[in-house]
Amino acid sequence: MRLSVDVVIVGCGVSGLVAALSLPEQLRVLVIAKGGLEESNSILAQGGMSVLLDETDEDDYFADTLEAGHGENRECTVRIMIGESRSALDYLRELGVEFDTDSQGQLDYTREGGHRKRRICHFKDYTGREIITKLLQRAQQRDNVTFMDHTTMVDILESSGTCVGVRAVDGQGDELEIESGWTILATGGVGGLFEQSTSFPIMTGDGCRIAREHGVRLENMDYVQFHPTGLYSPGDVRAVLVSESTRGEGAVLLDAKGERFTDELLPRDVLCEEIRRKMEEEGSSYVRLSFEGLDADAVKARFPGIYESCLERGYDMTREPIPVCPVQHYLMGGIHVDENSLTTMPRLFAVGETSCNGVHGANRLASNSLLESVVFSRRAAAEITRQHAACQTGTA
Ligand SMILES: Cc1cc2nc3c(=O)[nH]c(=O)nc-3n(C[C@H](O)[C@H](O)[C@H](O)COP(=O)(O)OP(=O)(O)OC[C@H]3O[C@@H](n4cnc5c(N)ncnc54)[C@H](O)[C@@H]3O)c2cc1C
CATH class of the missing domain: 3.90.700.10 (Succinate dehydrogenase/fumarate reductase flavoprotein, catalytic domain)
Incomplete structure (x- = not known):
């Protein structure tokens, strides 16, 4: 079967959903997921999402992220993540995601290893479930977004060095050729390859493997975090x-x-x-x-x-x-991307755990991955929107 969409998103965790919700509603978006729509590591997130407390926290938060990452972080992307963290939080709250507050209605921040301050927003100990439930509801209400669960990407489609879609196999074993103007890989980590992991077993690094087979640059694939x-x-x-x-x-x-x-x-x-x-x-x-x-x-x-x-x-x-x-808990490395989540292949983007934008360096600071996923998925959507507009006006 052949399908044609403007954007195909491979993965339905926080990064795939934020990308889908951040794209303009005039674009036809297809989200495919290897398992059920809620079978993502995002839904398992317990601790929460880290955010900048106020401008006096900027240098401390930056220092904590770099210290945890052994200084191997890409400093410019760390600055972006921290700088855009409050607007990422506001964005989630506008979509209806709840975070715990104290008796005065102020956010109830918690603390985790490597953070010198309490700067982690949470919803009890099931922050991920709260985020995914609300984002999925919102995305399913969108007329321009379609979902296909139990549909596995087995390859990307390439034409003259540009990504033009993906090849997938659906739940019945039928092959699909999904042509798209832009492709976003949001396929999560590699926990399924380990004997003991906090991850769902279906996260087997497919995005990274397929990208590498097409000569797309990977980075720091040996930087695997244990919890x-x-x-x-x-x-x-x-x-x-x-x-x-x-x-x-x-x-x-x-x-x-x-x-x-x-x-x-x-x-x-x-x-x-x-x-x-x-x-x-x-x-x-x-x-x-x-x-x-x-x-x-x-x-x-x-x-x-x-x-x-x-x-x-x-x-x-x-x-x-x-x-x-x-x-085993998390992959810091992944598909190399720039600050707008673009890989080394034109029109192929990677977001969330499968990507490596360098924010985590050699070791991720606790609760920085939900934040990273939200910030850099929004940036991928903004870049695709820009490229799409340039194509429409003939200025691409
Ligand atoms: C138990 C646990 C607790 C965590 N707690 C926190 C926390 O408190 N704070 C924090 O910041 N981070 C936490 N993390 C890490 C964080 O949840 C993840 O890094 C983040 O949610 C990754 O989101 P993602 O969208 O990139 O990938 P995921 O949410 O893992 O989603 C991956 C998606 O890709 C799909 N997929 C994979 N391969 C294919 C394929 N071949 N074809 C089609 N679809 C495919 C899957 O079906 C899934 O929909 C935790 C992780 C775990 C496991």
Whole structure:
């Protein structure tokens, strides 16, 4: 079957949806997704989305991002992400996404590893679900946006070095040739390639692999982040993440003797190393995370999703420490893109986890990926809008 659209978006997580919603309504947009429309890592995001508090926070936020990234970040894109973070937040709220507020109606910021300040907006511990539910509703109301679930991109279409669409296979096994003026890859990370990961198994780096087969530049593909605290539960297909914000709110890591052995808010890569060393020393597959110092009702109210997931696996985190260990979590590298998310192939864009715009450097600062996805998907849509207008007026 052959289809023709103005823009095809491969992926239905936060980056694909924001791109779809940011494109002008006169463009025909098709979003395809390998699994169900809600089967994205975006929906799993617990901790939240980091934002600039005010202009006095700019240098601190920049320094925290670079420190976590070991200085390998692209400084200009970090500045863009931070500079556009408040407008990204306003944009989500205008679309109906809710974030927790305090009794005065002010945003209730939380803190995670590597952040020197509380600057993370969240909705309880299921920020991703809140974002995806609202964005999906909005996008499904748009007349110009069509969705095809269980439809897998197997290749991109190339003509004279320019991307002109994608080849896909639908749920019935039928092949589709989708011709498009512009193509956006929003295919997420590589967690499905790892034995223990917080990711849905369908995220297998397809965007990166296919891009590379067409000579599109990739960057830092070996920069893979492990999260320090996945719930140790060997039978699970996907590791349950115990958000960093649990540690931000006071949960502590204990060794086999029940003693604290590290600073829980170290950047992720450093803390993973500390935990690994402890596990090795003790010959154990996990360490323990204790909520003992926290009020049990407050823990249940603030972390309902994590509490339930642990309970389903036989652990009541308000009564006993839970077993945790490092698990694969995020890809900092990906398809090389510029500050407008354009790859090295004309008319091919990449956004979100599958792209590498350099904001994360060698290690992502917690809660910077939802933000990055929103900011740079909006920029991709703006650039496509500009290119489309130039084609219409013959100035391309
Ligand atoms: C458990 C967990 C908790 C997290 N918590 C946070 C957090 O609190 N804050 C934060 O900032 N970040 C967090 N992250 C990271 C963040 O959620 C992701 O990096 C981000 O949401 C990625 O969004 P995305 O749109 O790029 O990809 P995804 O949301 O993963 O979506 C990928 C999409 O691509 C589609 N796809 C893949 N391959 C193909 C193909 N071949 N053909 C068609 N479709 C394809 C999938 O079907 C899916 O729709 C968390 C991640 C996990 C796993």
